[in-house]
Amino acid sequence: MAQVLEFKLPDLGEGLTEAEIVRWLVAVGDVVAIDQPVVEVETAKAMVEVPCPYGGVVTARYGEEGTELPVGAPLLTVAVGASEPATAAGPGADSGSGPGTEAAAAAGSGSGETSGNVLVGYGTGAPAARRRRVRPATVVGAAPAAAGPAAPVAPVVLVDPPSPAPTPAPERSGPVPVISPLVRRLARQNGLDLRELAGSGRDGLILRCDVEQAIERIEQAGQPAEQTAAPTAPASSSAAGAVTERVPLRGVRGAVADKLSRSRREIPEATCWVDADATELMAARTAANAAGGPKISLIALLARICTAALARFPELNSTVDMEAREIVRLRDVHLGFAAQTDRGLVVPVVRDAQNRSAESLSAEFARLTEAGRSGTLTPADLTGGTFTLNNYGVFGVDGSTPIINHPEAAMLGIGRIVAKPWVHQGELAVRQVVQLSLTFDHRVCDGGTAGGFLRYVADCVEQPAVLLRTL
Known part of the structure; x- marks a missing residue:
């Protein structure tokens, strides 16, 4: 006899406590394989597909698309050992009784040690296991709770209708692909x-x-979407403050708001900056790419310079533990870089950047950037950074004073590289100039250390040969 197991929303990454259902990938009655993705959810970090650790027949789903669930909440129940769809959609389905309701009640009463939070990976299953068939479903209400104290609420079971009425087929069926x-x-x-x-x-x-x-x-076109008339404001109110739109601070935007607010509250930050002649660095990149092999990006060269600077000034690759009143210096450099995407600002992380060559850094930056644009970054790609690069020059600006990516201790900002008049070897010349800025946590170091770090970065930009000393 099949055993009904309950699969709960697992821990999806560091610090994530909830997720919003974007799209169900299976329907009640579907047969699922172990580790098959069953639902697509959006967390504060990324859009991810959640695989189920059980194989069997889906007997119930919890929550519709758009519902926000906390970690540990039930997602679905699976009849393990069953190879055929559940028979809940029988003649008695409309009354809320029958096998389907019994299966849900069994799941709701607990499934022993096999139910609960399950840590899962984000690998992809076999193509046959990645079906995205979503069939129409109706909600069958549970029987009314008996009178008495604290009666548990039976789960809502979604079952296929036994005989759906014929309706005109829509032009498009299945889930609509939406960014968020x-x-x-x-x-x-x-x-x-x-x-x-x-x-x-x-x-x-x-x-x-x-x-x-x-x-x-x-x-x-003169067909405004549904609106409601605003009540007449009191005479003392100002019409200039009328609300036109309210945008929920959820998902990526909510996570960014929380993190930046915490950073500004907790970190006493300071910023120093310097202009640097990047002409030689640009020439070195051109020469390297002309030699053949994988192309090297400018951000990869700056990242290589940055890791060399952190080796000389390790104070800036650290975090502060205020409870223990300690500065925690970190051995490895996990280099984050700010990237603007359709879903908002994200900071993918290049692991062990100090051990990577310029070619390796270029490839990893490209991979993470593409994943950010397509919305496939995992929570692991977005957590654990120790230092951040912020290339705001892509927006056509020269300088910025960014907010540190909490709980890191510093961020290197890179402005646009633009032709400017510059004194070079005692003569006025047109050179490629970039403004570099360093925003740092004043608790981990003083201005001398921060200035030394930034000056070393600028020296490597102006004379790339300086970097050879530490390679």
Whole structure:
């Protein structure tokens, strides 16, 4: 006889306590294999597919798309040992009784030591195990709770309808590819059907800009989305403060807000900066790429310079433990780099950057950047950094005073490289100049150490041969 096991939302990474269901990948009655992805969720770090550690028949799902669940909450139940779909969708399904309800009740009563939080990986299963068939489902209510104190609430069981009424087939079936739950909510609040939109993202992914443009087109056509009239403000109120939109601080944006606020509260930061002549560095990169082999990116060269500087000034590769009142200096350099994506600002991490060559750094930066753009970064890719590079020059600005990526101790900022008049070898010349800035935690070091680090970085930028001394 099949044993019904409950699979709960596992711990998805460091510091993550909740996740939002973006898309179910299986339906009630589906047969799943061990480690097959069953649901796609969005955490504060990334969009991930969650694999189930059990193999069998799905008997129940908990939560609809858009629902936010805490870690440890039930996701679904699986009848282990069953090879055929559950028979819950029988003649008695409409009354809320029958085998399906009994299976759910068994799952809700606990499944012994086999249920609970399960740590899982993020590998991909076999192609046959990655079905994304989602069938229509109806909600069967549980029997009313008997009178008495603290009666447990029976789980909601989703089952296939026994005989669905014939309805016209929609133009598009299955889940709609959307960049984030925020976009789904924006469309729902404005009465938009996402199935009628053509996404401009990769593989037809619907972005926020697609929804906003659709809303604007509707308003211009004289068919505004559903709105409610605002009540008349008191005479003392100002109409200038009218609210036009409320954007929830959730997902990536919420995580960024929490982390930056904590950093500003806890870290006494200071910033120093210097202009550097990057002409020789640019020439060295051009010569290296002309020699053949994998191309080396500029950010990879700056990262290599940065790891060499951290070896000379290890105070900046550290964190502060205020409870123990200790500065914790870290051996390895896990180098984060700020990247702007459609889902917001993320900071992927290059592990053990101090042991990588410029070619290896270039390849890893490229891999993580592409994963950020496609929304496939895992929590492991986004945690554990010890020092961050912030290349704000890509936005066409010269300088910045960024907020440190808590709990790190410093961040190196890189402005745009632009032609400027510069005194070179005693003569005025046009050179490629970059502004470098270092924002650092003043608890871990004083200005002399921070200035020494930044000056060494600038010297390597101006004279790449300086870097050879530490290679």
